[in-house]
Amino acid sequence: LDLAGRLARFATLPKMWGGLAEEVGVHGGEQGHFHSHPHGHMGGLRGLLAYGAAANDARILEFVRRSYEHLRTYMIPRAGWLPGNGIGDGVVHAEGCNLGDLVALGVRMSDLGLGDYWEDVDAVVRNLLMEQQLTDVEALRVVSAASPPRAERSAWPGQETSERMPERLLGAFTSWGAPNRLPVGSIMGCCVANASLGLAFAWEGALRCQGDTAQINLLVNRASRLADVDSYLPYEGKVVVHNKAARRIALRVLSWIDRRTLALTVGGLPRPIEWVGSYLLVDDLKPGDEVVMRFAVPESTVSYTANHRVWRQERVYTYTLRGSTIVAVSPEADGPRDIPIYRRAHLRSDQAPMVWVDRFVPERELRSW
Template identity: 35%
Template sequence: MERLMSGSQQNLEREAKMLEMMASHVGDDGIFWVPKYTDKPWLGPVENLPYANVHGQGRMMRAMIAWYQYTGDPRWKERIDRMVDGMDRLMVAHKEDYAYFPTQGWIPEEYFRSCYLKDKGWKDTTEPENEKGGEEGSLFNHQGHIPGALANWYVLTGNRQALRLSGELVRFLTKPKFWADWKGGEYPGVNGAEHAHWNGHLHGHANTLRAILEYAIATNDPRLKQFVRDGYEWGKQHVLPRIGLVGDGQGCGCGRLIGLAVKLTDAGVGDYWEDVDLYIRNQGSEMQFTPEDIPRMRELVAKHSNPDPPQWYKDHTVGTNVRVVESAVGAFSMGYPPNKRNWALCCSPHGNMGLFYAWDGILRYSDGIAKVNLLLNRASPWMDIDSYIPYEGKVVLKNKQAREALVRMPLYVDIGTVTCAVGKKKVQPEWLDRYLRIRNLKAGDVVTIRFPMEERIEKWTSPAPWYGIPKFPVKEDVVFTFKFKGNTLVEVSPPLWDNGWMYVDRAAKYKAAKAPMKKVRRYVTSKRLKW
C-alpha cells in the first residue's frame, strides 16, 4: 500500500521473496499454514506444526486482495478462491444461519490456543459464549478481519461463496451476547447491544466493526451500516480521541480507527473527515519513529541496555542488536508511557496502513470532478494539492484534468473568511455544505484558497483509573490544555507523560507563520485499491 503512495522500490527484491514464501504456505486445501520449521522457536512446539492461525487467515487474505489489485496476477485470485473454500469447508463451524471459528485448539499458550492443527483439527468446537474468550482476551481480535476480507472479495470478483460465508460470520459476530451489557444496557433505557456499544479490546472491535461494514456495503444493509456507525461513535470516545489517542495508545489503534472512519464516510454512513484530519495530524503520525527520534532512541538504549541478555538474543535467533535504532525508523510505537520506546509487529504495519487510509481519502476523482476531503499534500494524475497547513491557511490546487473541484473546509475554518482565486482572478466562493465548489476549470489552472490560520485552546480530561486500577496510556484524571493550529496539536500542558518526548518539539516546529519549502520528487499513480 505504501509503495502505491510513494513509488518506493526499496528492498523490493526482499519483499518479493517474502511474498513468495508466504504464498507457498497456502496449501492445496486452501488453508494458510504455519509450516513445520525446526529452527524457529517463536512458532511454538514443533510437535504441533503445521497449524493454522485464525487471525492469520484474515490478514493473509487482505494482503493477497491488495496484491491481486496491484499486480493483476491471476495466481493471487486462484489462491484467494482456494482460501475461501478451505476456510468454509475445514475451519469454520456452521450452524443454522451463522458460522464461527472455534476458539479451543490443542495448544494452551496465548496466541496458539485458537489454532487449527493440520493433523487434529479443533480440540473443541463449542460455540464461544462471550467476546472475552479469544487471544488477548478478545474473540473479535482474531476473528474480526475475516468476514470483511470475504465481503471485499465478493465485491471485486463476484465470488458468492465468499459472500455467503461472510454473512454467516457477521450474523455470529453481531449476536447480542458479544456486545455491551446485552441484558440491561449500560444506561437505563438503552439497549447497548443493538447499538454496538462495547468495552474491551479496541483493535478487535475496530477490526470487527469494519468487517461488518464491508459486508453491509456488499449487501446494502442499512441496519448493519447504522450498527457500525453507532459502534464507531461509541468507541471513539475512549481516552483522548480528539487527537486519536485511543484504547491502549498503540500506534496501530489510531491507524485502525482512521480506516474505519474513512470507510464509513465513503459508504455515506456519516461524514468523518474531521475525525480523520485530527487523527492523522496528531497521534496517527506522531507515533511513527522518524530520523529526528534517533538521538533519543540512542539515549534510551544507553540507559536501558540489558547487561546479560539471554542466549537466544546473543545467537540472533529471535532478537538482534544490529542497526536496531536505524531499522526502527518508519515503524510505529506501542505508545505506552513515558516515551516512544518500543514497537510491536502489529503496531508498525497497521500504523503505516493508517497513513495509507488517510492518503487514499485525501482525494476522490470521478467524471471530471475532483473532491478534496483532506487539506493534505497529494500528487495525482487529476490534480496536485499543496497544503501550507498548519503554518498558513493556504491550499494550492494545480489542476490537470478536473473540470470542477469540491474542497472541504475543516470545522475550524469560518467559511465566511475563505477567499479563492483561479490564477490571478478572484472567484466568488460557492458552497455545497462545507465544500467549496470551483467550476469551469481547465488543465493547467492553479487555484489558491486562503483563510485565517489561528491558534485555539481546548481543554480535555483523561479518564480516571478504571475501578481504581491504572489502565490508560496517559496521566489519568488530568485536565489537559491543548493548543491547536488548525487541527494540528502544537502544545499540550501538562505533558501527556512525564519525561516523554511525544509532542514536545511541536511548539517550536510550528511556530513559523510561513510554511518551510522543500524540493522533492513526487510519485503519481492512477491506481486505487479497493481496501
C-alpha cells in the same frame, strides 16, 4: 456473500457486545458498545463494514456506525488519542494498531454516507499517528541508555540482536502513545503494520478522481492525475490546487475554518464561493488553472481529561493547536524512558517552509478494504 452474512449476524449478537456500564434504557449489546481491546473490535467492525457495503445491509452498517460513535466517547478526538487495551478499565495508552483502524473506519464510513468523519481522520493523521512514528534517533538512544538489560534471552541462536537498534527502528511506529508522550517499552510488529496502513488509507482518501471531478477530502499535499494539492497548513491558511485535467473541484473545508475569512481565486481572479455541505465547489476549470483558497488559522488552547475515573491514571492535558494541528502539550513527558511528543514550536511560524520534491502519480489507484 451468504456465508459472510451468517457470520456477520453471529458476530453482532448482543451477547458478544456491551459496554462496561450502560445507561438505563440503553441496550449497548445491540449498538456495538464494547470495553475491551479496541483493535480487536475495530478489526471486526471493518469486516462488518465491508460486508454491509457489499450486501447493502442497512442494519449491519448502522451497527458499525453506532459502535464507532460509542467508541469515540472514550477518545480525545482532536488529538486522535484512544486508550489501547480495554477502554474504560484497562491499558491507558493508545495502541498503534488503533490509529490505523480509526483512519480506515473514518474514511470508509464517510465513503458510504454513514456520516462525515473526515475531521476525525484529519485529527488522527496530523497528531498522534505522526507522533507515534519514530523519526528521532537521538531520542531512541536516550531511551536505550536508560533501559535495563534483558533478564532473559532466547535459547535459540540468531533470534535476538542489539546491533544498531535505534537506527534500525527509524520509521517504525511505537505500540503505545500517551496523550503527552511515547512510553517506548516495547514495539509490536502489528502496530508497525497497522499504523502504516493508516497512512495509506489517509493518502488514498485525501483526494479522489472520478471522471473530470477531483474531490479533495483532506487539506494535505497530494498529487493525482486530475489535480495536485499544495497545503500550507498549519503555518498558513492557504491551499493551492494546480489543475491538470479537472473540470470541477470539490474541496472539503474543515469546521474550524471561519467561512467569513475565506477567499477564493482562480487564475489570480476572485471567484464567488459556492457550497454543497462542507464542500467548496469550483466549476468550469481549464487545464493549468491555479485555484487558491485563503483563510485565517486560529491558535487555541484546550484541555481534556483522559482516563476519567481510572485508578491512578486520570489526568488533564492541555493542548495548543494551530487549526487542527497540535503544536504543544502540557504537562510534557518527564520519564527517562519516555519520548516527548508535540514539541512542534517550528509549526507556529507564519510562513511555510518550501521543499522541492518529485511526486508520484500511479496509473491506477487500488482500494482494498
